[in-house]
Amino acid sequence: xxxxxxxxxxxxxxxxxxxxxxxxxxxxxxxxxxxxxxxxxxxxxxxxxxxxxxxxxxxxxxxxxxxxxxxxxxxxxxxxxxxxxxxxxxxxxx
Numbered sequence: 306x307x308x309x310x311x312x313x314x315x316x317x318x319x320x321x322x323x324x325x326x327x328x329x330x331x332x333x334x335x336x337x338x339x340x341x342x343x344x345x346x347x348x349x350x351x352x353x354x355x356x357x358x359x360x361x362x363x364x365x366x367x368x369x370x371x372x373x374x375x376x377x378x379x380x381x382x383x384x385x386x387x388x389x390x391x392x393x394x395x396x397x398x399x
Contacts, residue, residue: 311354311373313352314373315348316344316348320381324345324381327341328341336386339364340384341384343362343364344372344376344384355367355370356369
């Protein structure tokens with residue numbers, strides 16, 4: 306069975322700067338920082354495969370493929386956490 310080739314990710318200078326700043330910021334949630342780091346890696350000039358990027362970032366290749374697809378489909382908004390299902394909280398955070 307042939308291995309499908311992943312769609313390349315290219316970033317504008319503004320997108321690249323935004324993702325790098327989020328990776329470096331101490332206030333960025335770790336999950337979002339990891340996703341930004343992943344996108345920066347797969348958009349690098351050497352265009353690594355999902356498997357190669359996954360090996361470098363110590364995650365599964367399916368994880369790399371999922372975030373690649375979400376970024377290509379939705380841009381930066383695709384890296385954000387999706388709203389959780391379930392009953393809304395009864396007590397306000399305030």
